[in-house]
Amino acid sequence: MLKYILQRAALALAVALVVSFATFMLLNYATDPASALAGEDATPEIVEQIRQTYGFDRPVFVRYFEWLGGVARGDFGESYYWNKDVAVLVLERAPVTIALALSALMVTIVIAIPLGAIAALRPNSWADRLALTFAVSAQAIPSFWLGLMLIILLGVMLPILPISGDSSWQHFVMPAFVLGASSVPAVMRLTRTGLIEVMESDYIRTARSKGYRGFALLRRHAMRNALLPVVSVLAVQLGQKFGGSVITESVFAINGLGRLALQSILGSDIPTVQMLIFIFALIFVLMNLLADLLNAALDPRIRIT
Amino acid sequence: MHFLKAITLAALLGTAVVNPAMAGKADDTLRVAFVEEILELDYNYTTKREYIIIADLIDENLFEINPETNAFEPAVATGYEYIDPLTIEVKLRDDVTFHNGQKLTARDVAYTYNWIIDPESESHPGPGHATWLKSAEVVDDYTVRFHLLNDYPLAIRDLATRVSIRPENTYHVDGKVVRNAAALEPVGLGPYRVVSFEPGQELVLERYDGYYSNSPKGDVPIDNIVIRTIPDIGTQQAELMSGGIDWMYNVPLDVAQSVEGLPMVEHLSGPDLRVSFVVLDAAGLTDPDGPLTNRQVRQAMNHAVNKADIAQYLVGGSAEPIHTPCHPAQFGCDTSIQDYPYDPEVGRQLLAEAGYPDGFPLDLWAYRDRSIAEAVAADFEKIGIDVNLRYVQLASLDQARANQEIPAYIGTWGSGGTADTALIANIHFNATTDRNLSGDEKLTELVLAAEATSDQDERRRLYTEALTIIADEAYWVPLVTYSVNYLINSELNFPLNADGLPRLYSASWK
Numbered sequence: 001m002l003k004y005i006l007q008r009a010a011l012a013l014a015v016a017l018v019v020s021f022a023t024f025m026l027l028n029y030a031t032d033p034a035s036a037l038a039g040e041d042a043t044p045e046i047v048e049q050i051r052q053t054y055g056f057d058r059p060v061f062v063r064y065f066e067w068l069g070g071v072a073r074g075d076f077g078e079s080y081y082w083n084k085d086v087a088v089l090v091l092e093r094a095p096v097t098i099a100l101a102l103s104a105l106m107v108t109i110v111i112a113i114p115l116g117a118i119a120a121l122r123p124n125s126w127a128d129r130l131a132l133t134f135a136v137s138a139q140a141i142p143s144f145w146l147g148l149m150l151i152i153l154l155g156v157m158l159p160i161l162p163i164s165g166d167s168s169w170q171h172f173v174m175p176a177f178v179l180g181a182s183s184v185p186a187v188m189r190l191t192r193t194g195l196i197e198v199m200e201s202d203y204i205r206t207a208r209s210k211g212y213r214g215f216a217l218l219r220r221h222a223m224r225n226a227l228l229p230v231v232s233v234l235a236v237q238l239g240q241k242f243g244g245s246v247i248t249e250s251v252f253a254i255n256g257l258g259r260l261a262l263q264s265i266l267g268s269d270i271p272t273v274q275m276l277i278f279i280f281a282l283i284f285v286l287m288n289l290l291a292d293l294l295n296a297a298l299d300p301r302i303r304i305t
Numbered sequence: 306m307h308f309l310k311a312i313t314l315a316a317l318l319g320t321a322v323v324n325p326a327m328a329g330k331a332d333d334t335l336r337v338a339f340v341e342e343i344l345e346l347d348y349n350y351t352t353k354r355e356y357i358i359i360a361d362l363i364d365e366n367l368f369e370i371n372p373e374t375n376a377f378e379p380a381v382a383t384g385y386e387y388i389d390p391l392t393i394e395v396k397l398r399d400d401v402t403f404h405n406g407q408k409l410t411a412r413d414v415a416y417t418y419n420w421i422i423d424p425e426s427e428s429h430p431g432p433g434h435a436t437w438l439k440s441a442e443v444v445d446d447y448t449v450r451f452h453l454l455n456d457y458p459l460a461i462r463d464l465a466t467r468v469s470i471r472p473e474n475t476y477h478v479d480g481k482v483v484r485n486a487a488a489l490e491p492v493g494l495g496p497y498r499v500v501s502f503e504p505g506q507e508l509v510l511e512r513y514d515g516y517y518s519n520s521p522k523g524d525v526p527i528d529n530i531v532i533r534t535i536p537d538i539g540t541q542q543a544e545l546m547s548g549g550i551d552w553m554y555n556v557p558l559d560v561a562q563s564v565e566g567l568p569m570v571e572h573l574s575g576p577d578l579r580v581s582f583v584v585l586d587a588a589g590l591t592d593p594d595g596p597l598t599n600r601q602v603r604q605a606m607n608h609a610v611n612k613a614d615i616a617q618y619l620v621g622g623s624a625e626p627i628h629t630p631c632h633p634a635q636f637g638c639d640t641s642i643q644d645y646p647y648d649p650e651v652g653r654q655l656l657a658e659a660g661y662p663d664g665f666p667l668d669l670w671a672y673r674d675r676s677i678a679e680a681v682a683a684d685f686e687k688i689g690i691d692v693n694l695r696y697v698q699l700a701s702l703d704q705a706r707a708n709q710e711i712p713a714y715i716g717t718w719g720s721g722g723t724a725d726t727a728l729i730a731n732i733h734f735n736a737t738t739d740r741n742l743s744g745d746e747k748l749t750e751l752v753l754a755a756e757a758t759s760d761q762d763e764r765r766r767l768y769t770e771a772l773t774i775i776a777d778e779a780y781w782v783p784l785v786t787y788s789v790n791y792l793i794n795s796e797l798n799f800p801l802n803a804d805g806l807p808r809l810y811s812a813s814w815k
């Protein structure tokens with residue numbers, strides 16, 4: 001098991017390194033960071049001053065390895081855009097995004113698993129069809145549109161929820177729903193398929209013969225096995241919530257990592273983009289690893305050597 | 306039934322627990338939304354427009370430019386006098402205090418200007434001011450002398466616009482240089498002082514009770530201003546409709562028009578000094594024998610574009626077509642120069658006479674206002690030019706232009722809100738700038754000469770001569786002036802100014 005974890009950790013590091021190199025090159029070659037930082041009406045003198053202040057006039061490879069050396073020492077550099085230590089900046093923004101991602105995942109679980117169960121209990125019934133229609137619609141709706149529709153309904157017409165910002169838990173209700181809704185279809189269908197498959201197995205027939213019916217049967221016997229693949233998907237979905245937060249955080253003016261990523265990319269803030277990409281890549285790989293480990297813990301039949 | 310009950314209960318609960326800070330008269334707080342993040346508050350270290358709007362609230366200049374008359378009015382200075390062509394003496398008022406209660410003296414002013422031009426400061430106005438200002442000297446408590454390196458006609462304008470005055474030694478803490486000392490809590494002289502500031506999120510300002518009387522900004526009517534960053538314009542619109550904010554600007558025309566008629570919202574459209582134009586590679590930097598080196602081709606392109614339609618339908622509001630390479634409201638922008646009326650037929654004839662009866666392929670670069678770029682490209686195609694529109698990020702365009710890879714691009718320029726042709730002419734026609742695709746040395750001489758004299762009539766004459774050359778040679782295809790759309794709470798009065806700079810301190814409740 002330890003070997004497996006070490007292998008996966010090494011893989012995570014390799015992925016993060018490749019991604020960081022590609023990002024650094026793209027940001028430096030696709031655009032001129034000095035003029036991006038200076039803004040639209042900046043005079044050439046100001047652009048040149050910024051170029052020299054931040055050392056953009058030096059070879060890009062030299063700067064990349066300097067950055068990498070800093071990272072190895074735990075120094076992620078200073079943000080050009082925010083004039084702040086990148087690590088501090090990210091730590092300040094992370095709690096909001098973690099809260100948003102976890103609430104979104106809760107929304108997904110609370111909606112998708114019961115819907116999947118209802119659909120599985122009565123396959124091909126009207127309830128199943130309705131759940132499926134809901135799932136397909138949720139998948140088809142772009143998150144920024146859903147966000148704006150919710151804002152109009154719950155923020156402007158009713159109005160019962162705050163529209164933008166992140167200063168109270170109420171601010172997270174709409175964004176968590178928007179971010180969570182996009183994962184509902186995948187999780188719901190997987191729950192449904194898993195349950196239908198499990199419900200046809202021998203041990204369930206035995207449980208039925210003992211008198212278990214309906215949700216008692218699901219809860220006591222079927223769920224644990226049916227949810228194995230769902231757990232893996234949820235772990236990966238949590239990783240995607242961090243990436244998905246870019247749009248949701250912008251629509252709802254939430255000051256988290258997603259918005260920071262967007263601002264940094266638009267502002268060519270290389271150190272911040274580097275660190276965020278590094279973190280997002282790491283989260284993805286770690287979530288995959290977590291999914292495997294969770295599966296192993298939930299199912300004694302799965303053993304990783 | 307249960308469902309209905311649940312919904313009703315949820316709504317009631319929601320209303321009870323949610324207490325969004327409602328905008329409006331009630332708490333005398335003007336709530337403003339910007340798309341841009343505000344990262345720091347010291348205008349001596351920032352450039353973007355939003356920072357000018359904020360500096361206008363927190364800081365004071367020696368002089369203020371009257372947006373209607375373009376005249377310099379005394380602000381914290383009572384007046385100025387040229388002791389000789391290279392020495393300006395400025396007298397200060399004796400009743401001006403910083404937000405910390407400290408009195409403003411000549412030492413603060415001299416310190417600020419000497420620091421700004423010191424290369425060690427790395428300040429943003431530094432490189433510009435260092436071209437004309439040698440030093441600032443304290444004469445007595447309320448008198449400062451500015452020693453100039455050369456005769457510079459825009460000195461008073463520069464003293465009136467770009468530098469925020471700070472208390473002496475602001476940037477020197479315990480003998481060490483601290484460039485960002487005023488980034489988060491600037492001590493200013495303006496009508497509002499900073500209460501709290503979270504970079505990228507929210508700035509809270511309140512009226513400064515010690516603000517000096519009879520300032521050009523007048524007594525500010527509103528007690529509190531809260532500026533928030535809301536990156537999505539649709540979300541801003543929803544906040545405005547639900548009473549969460551009172552003021553938003555740079556609203557796209559279609560968004561602004563979509564809420565016209567709602568009782569809680571008012572749509573204002575004001576002028577902007579920003580103009581757009583097509584710059585043509587007349588010098589042949591990308592191709593020494595290319596079609597754009599031919600004057601008739603450039604004139605043909607000037608006849609090709611239907612600017613009036615672009616102004617009316619794509620920019621809207623108070624936008625106007627222009628034929629000058631400057632905003633007509635700017636000093637020295639002579640509108641009597643040659644105009645090329647919209648006439649694609651004449652354009653086609655000129656192209657044929659120039660030896661391009663079947664047109665030619667052209668890479669047209671652009672970085673903002675895609676609809677305008679597409680309209681211009683379509684108009685060029687109507688006279689036979691095969692346009693390949695390259696719509697890119699600003700930084701990419703800047704880079705390609707620096708590498709002399711751009712035969713033609715659609716540029717825009719806001720002149721930093723300053724109504725003087727110098728602000729657009731120098732950066733586009735000085736020989737040292739990569740924006741200058743004319744290759745015309747005479748033009749550079751004229752533009753520089755207009756900045757080397759304080760004789761305003763002479764400056765006007767020099768600009769007229771320069772603009773005449775630009776028009777006759779058709780170095781540019783001037784397009785339109787911009788307008789700025791605002792959406793505001795209908796309970797708010799918000800006067801608009803000719804220079805297009807929104808002055809939040811002039812807002813008041815109806």
